[in-house]
Amino acid sequence: MSPFSAASPSPRARRTALDLGAFVTASPSSFHAAREGARRLAAAGFTELRETQAWDAANVAGDRYVLRDGSLIAWSAPAGADTATPLRIVGSHTDSPALKVKPDPRYGAEGLTQVAVEIYGGPLLNSWLDRELRLAGRLALADGSTVLVDTPGLLRVPQLAVHLDRAVNKDxxxxxxxxxxxxxxxxxxxDVLEVLAHHAGVRCGEIVGMDVVTADAQAPALFGADEEFLASGRLDNLSSVHAEVEALLAVAGGAREATATGPAPIAMMVANDHEEVGSATRSGAAGPFLEDVLVRVHAALGGTEATRRQVLASSLVLSADAGHAAHPNYPERHDPVTRPRLGEGPMLKINAQQRYATDAVGIATFVAACEKAGVPHQHFVSNNAMPCGSTIGPITATRLGMTTIDVGITLLSMHSAREMCATADPLLLQQACAAFLRG
Incomplete structure (x- = not known):
């Protein structure tokens, strides 16, 4: 028992939080996140399918995964899955706000080389100052192939000294x-390209294109008097990607019984890229990736468009994306009644303007999953004067017509280069996702 707190994180919660930290460290870009998820799935016996190969009943059965750029879809089909088998899908996104390297990265002044970047998503810009940054992403080569690149902490955006900006603390x-x-x-x-080529193990002249972003070089760490908190980059939204990968692994391979309303579902996860910039890409939630996979899996099982639409009508999506905890220093920025807190489990995200897809039916479904898993849950609504963001949830619901529920763990410092959550919450989200996937 901790000498400081009667509610210290359990050993299992600590292990899960540290494993999330390891996942983040291995996933400095969306491309790395998709491949780290695939690596974990493959190590547990999942088999990769390629979009360019033919799919049939044999190769969509069991445990499979598909990669598209910085996105990953995986599923575990129960024995006897057929054209009437519904789906339970957990969705998330692999990207985070960052600085993205421009096509021509050459820049500099005052005897220094800089890297020309543009802003990706909506980062808290000040949080990227005075910290060492990695470069990570994908390089396209002249022969048509691609390679991933990941550097150690090589970059820094230095802040102007207070002596040269005397009003900074006042204004x-x-x-x-x-x-x-x-x-x-x-x-x-x-030469920045020479640096990238060196760390990718290719020749500089081979590089003809790049999708490269910055990531915090500082390792994730537990902190607090009793290590109650996890500090890490990219918790929005690798906290959800990690949870859904581990939840699918927990569900896969085991016997799943039929639910009260029908057969055991196909358990599926989707981790889309580009949520932070609107999702309107071939690997984003507004693109065709998930629908392509659903159409091909159902057709391989012998289904038609009519039976596929029938199945989608009985299927459910859990959109998992981190959300805001009530901030102790800014209590007026939150709803006066609904106060989501760190360490009190995943929250149901609800919005009257449908910025989140959750409705009453979805609430009942997620509450049942949490109760089955023994996981506490809470709610999130915005202060009426503070419009909220959105997620892949409404986009997925609009594209596919499935009942969709928006949930996520609580964070402070969201969209900072280094965010924080409660050590207990990653495990609670993982357990809730697993119960949801089991049906």
């Missing part, structure tokens, strides 16, 4: 995204 910090956010990587004369 606030004002950052121009073009002038003030270009990170330093070395002295003048350094």
């Amino acid at each position: 606030g910090l004002h950052l121009d995204p073009q002038r003030h956010m270009q990170p330093i990587i070395g002295f003048a004369g350094l």
Whole structure:
């Protein structure tokens, strides 16, 4: 028992939080996150399917996964799955706000080499100052192949000293995204492409294109008097990607009984890219990836468009994306009644403007899954004067017509280069996702 708290994280919760930290470290970009999820699935016996190969009943059966760019879909089909088998899907996204390297990264002044970047998503810009940053992502080569690249902490965006901005603590910090956010990587004369080529193990002349972003180089860590909290980059939304991968692994391979309303479902996860910039890409939730996979799996089982639509009508989606905990220093920014807190389990995200897809039927479904798993749950609604963001949930519901529920763990410092959650919450989300997938 902790000398400081009667509610210290359990050993299992600590292990899960540390494993989430390891997942984040291995996943500095969306491409790395999709492949780290695939690596874990393959190690547990899942088999990769390629979109370019023919799919039939034999190769969609059992435990499978498909990669598309920075996105991953995987599923575990129970024995005897057929054209009437419904689906339980947990969805998330692999990308996070960052600085993205421009096609021509050459930049610099005052005898220093900088990396030309643009802003990806909606980061808290000040949080990217005065910290070491990694470069990570995908390089396209002249022969048509691609390779992943991941560097150690090579970059830094230095803040202007207070001596040169005497009003900063009174008037606030004002950052121009073009002038003030270009990170330093070395002295003048350094070739950024040479650095990327070196860390990717290719020749500089082979690189013809890149999708490369920055990531915090500091390792995730537990902190607090009793290590009650986890500090890490990319918790929005790798906290959900990690939870759904581990939940699918927990469900796969075991006997699943029929539910009260029908056969055991096909358990599926989807981790989409590009949520932070609107999802309207071939690997984003507004793109065709999930629908492509659903159509092909159902057709391989012998279904028709009519039977597929019938199955989708009986299927459910859990959109898992981190949300805001009530902030102790800014209590007025939150709803005065609904106060989601760190460490009190996943929250149901509800919005009257349908920025979240949750409805009453979805609430009942998720509450039942939490109760089955013995997991506490809470609610999130926005302060009426503070419009909320959105998720892949409404997009997925609109594209496919399935009942969709928006949930997620609570965070503070969301969209910072280094966010925080309660150590207990990643395990609670994972357990709730597993109960949901089991049906």
